[in-house]
Amino acid sequence: MTEKFDIIVVGAGVLGVAAAYHLQKSSPNKSILLVDSQPEAGQANTAMSAAAVRNMFSSTTNQLLTDSSIAFYRHIQEGLGFDLTMHMCGYLWLLSAGQFKAPSVKMWMQRMEKSDIHYQVYEQEELQKLIPGMTTKFSDDDEEAQLMNLNNIDYALFGSECGVLDPDLLVKFYKQEFIKLSKVKPRFSLPVTSLLLEAKPSLGLPGEPYVWQDKRVTGVRTPKGDIHAETVVLAVGPWTNSLLDPVGISSFVKAKKRQLFIIPASNHPPLEQLLFTKGFSKAGFLPFTILPSAGVYVRAVPEEKSFWIGCADKVGRAYKYVMEEQDYKAERSYFEESMYPVLSKYFPAFQNVRPVNSFAGSYCYSFDALPFVYEQAGVIVATGASGSGIMKADAIARMADALYRGEKETELYGGQKMPTTALTISDRQVEVERVII
Ligand SMILES: Cc1cc2nc3c(=O)[nH]c(=O)nc-3n(C[C@H](O)[C@H](O)[C@H](O)COP(=O)(O)OP(=O)(O)OC[C@H]3O[C@@H](n4cnc5c(N)ncnc54)[C@H](O)[C@@H]3O)c2cc1C
Structure with a gap:
């Protein structure tokens, strides 16, 4: 039957x-x-x-979808008492002066304001005080920075209604x-x-x-x-x-492979200091931080005393029609050759440290x-x-x-x-x- x-x-x-x-x-x-x-x-x-959550989108539809979902997740944790290990550590988008002034970023900010999505602008000096171990300005004779097209950090947009949780x-x-x-x-x-x-x-x-x-x-x-x-x-x-x-x-x-690399911060004082960066939110650790170059981002995971490092590579990373078995395998060489050089230039505390673990999956993109x-x-x-x-x-x-x-x-x-x-x-x-x- x-x-x-x-x-x-x-x-x-x-x-x-x-x-x-x-x-x-x-x-x-x-x-x-x-x-x-x-x-x-x-x-x-x-x-x-x-598993970072943000309402800082440029399209009003995405703002609404995320803002309401984040509010529901907060209700699950705070109202229903079901712990999602959700922390409102915020999102920190690091930007060069050129990026900050770009029409697309202006439009993004205007749309957030219109939708009552709160964000704060930080300037270089304040950022440097809050994150002393971060390189905000590369010297004119820094050939590595030039070779890698690294932007200076002149501004940041910080969203306080954003955070992380356990999926x-x-x-x-x-x-x-x-x-x-x-x-x-x-x-x-x-x-x-x-x-x-x-x-x-x-x-x-x-x-x-x-x-x-x-x-x-x-x-x-x-x-x-x-x-x-x-x-x-x-x-x-x-x-x-x-x-x-x-x-x-x-x-x-269509799908695109995405990877995360885990770097422990314990027993490494400069990394621990970076992990528990204070001053942005009550969460008391580094916000989910997006570097102004190459799509590299950093998620602090205080429960594990570690960082998850990811990258949203665009041109050069193949689209797949359907996700395949090999898309589950992180590529060590991708971290070593593409992500590490960028990461360690902005955050010298990562110099000579390597991931202890990694994982990979796919984004499922619409047009x-x-x-x-x-x-x-x-x-x-x-x-x-x-x-x-x-x-x-x-x-x-x-x-x-x-x-x-x-x-x-x-x-x-x-x-x-x-x-x-x-x-x-x-x-x-x-x-x-x-x-x-
Ligand atoms: C490295 C990485 C970082 C990410 N970071 C974030 C982030 O910070 N914030 C965020 O919001 N999102 C993030 N995402 C995206 C997020 O993980 C996905 O958007 C989300 O998990 C999609 O959920 P889903 O249910 O559509 O897909 P999935 O979790 O893939 O679920 C699909 C399910 O369908 C099942 N399935 C497939 N085919 C069949 C079949 N034929 N029969 C039966 N079952 C089937 C699979 O087994 C699977 O369980 C990230 C993704 C990756 C890979």
């Missing part, structure tokens, strides 16, 4: 678990099956993430709350090999669906048999194309760096988080739920509303995002 549910959510990354939770919460009588090919929830890109705990929260509400146990280690597409109504003839018939995704195929559902929600990040392409639905996303949430032929697709899926998962999940319930508007946490079609492909209503790392 084939199994049938009201909804199957494919993918238990942060987007999938958040979607399963919100769907079940608003439709308590619906049966919802959550499946993932991994042995547990949140083990793919969600686990590889730097495993966030996934645990959504999964646990979903399980409390759901009649159906999630299934792990269960890959979906394809979507089932059928004629609606079916005439029971060979070769269906014909071109003139209405077609609908009616479930999923797995190695353990077919499972049917009225609606399939697809939250499989950089694997979206592998399931949508065979049924002729486009997702317009405008905003997510997609749309329905076609019975599949609701939630994808294209574009490297910021942790910080906007709650809002994306609420959009998917509102789409399922046929709501014209989605109410985000805190009461702000967005048209439910805003993140679709056909009726997209967004500004292209310019501030991507």
Whole structure:
């Protein structure tokens, strides 16, 4: 006998678990099956993430998605008492004078002001006082700095409503709350090999669906048999194309590898001092810091007394149509040759220290760096988080739920509303995002 549910959510990354939770919460009588090919929830890109959260975006849509999601995460931790190890350490964008005065940065600041997103401008002198170990100005005869196109640090934008959290705990929260509400146990280690597409109504003839018939995704195929559902929600990040392409639905996303390298700060006084930089926030450690050159960023992890170093390399890093096995392997040479030289120029405390661990995953990019949430032929697709899926998962999940319930508007946490079609492909209503790392 084939199994049938009201909804199957494919993918238990942060987007999938958040979607399963919100769907079940608003439709308590619906049966919802959550499946993932991994042995547990949140083990793919969600686990590889730097899990920093910011509302400092240039597009008002991203501002709204992140601002409301961050507020919900704070509510989970402070209101519901579920510790996400969330710290509001802030984001610190280091900029040269040229970058600070660029029209794109001016527009970014204006849009943040319009949306009431708080940020503060720091100048070189103040930054140097707050972070004495940081090189803000390279001398004119510094050939290394010239060779690497390193910008001086003249300004910084600091966002105090930003921070970091533990993505495993966030996934645990959504999964646990979903399980409390759901009649159906999630299934792990269960890959979906394809979507089932059928004629609606079916005439029971060979070769269906014909071109003139209405077609609908009616479930999923797995190695353990077919499972049917009225609606399939697809939250499989950089694997979206592998399931949508065979049924002729486009997702317009592509993947790009991203890596993090872990450098311990314990027993290394200059690094410890940098890690516990005071003066920016009550958190009492270095904000999530983006260097003004080469896309290198630094996340302080006080619980581990370490730094996670990442880089958002742009031209030169291949796009993939679907994430592959080797995208899970960090490249030591990439750290050594590309990131380390830049990092150690701005922060000499990192000189001669090397990572003790590393991990890698992929960003799932859309064409405008905003997510997609749309329905076609019975599949609701939630994808294209574009490297910021942790910080906007709650809002994306609420959009998917509102789409399922046929709501014209989605109410985000805190009461702000967005048209439910805003993140679709056909009726997209967004500004292209310019501030991507
Ligand atoms: C190095 C790095 C740093 C990052 N830093 C940040 C950050 O600081 N802040 C932030 O907000 N975001 C960050 N991100 C991005 C963030 O991790 C992603 O946007 C987010 O995890 C996307 O969640 P997801 O649920 O869409 O994808 P995933 O977590 O990849 O989940 C997709 C799930 O689908 C499952 N799946 C796939 N195919 C199938 C199938 N056929 N059958 C069954 N299951 C399937 C997978 O097993 C997986 O569990 C970073 C990512 C990386 C790689």
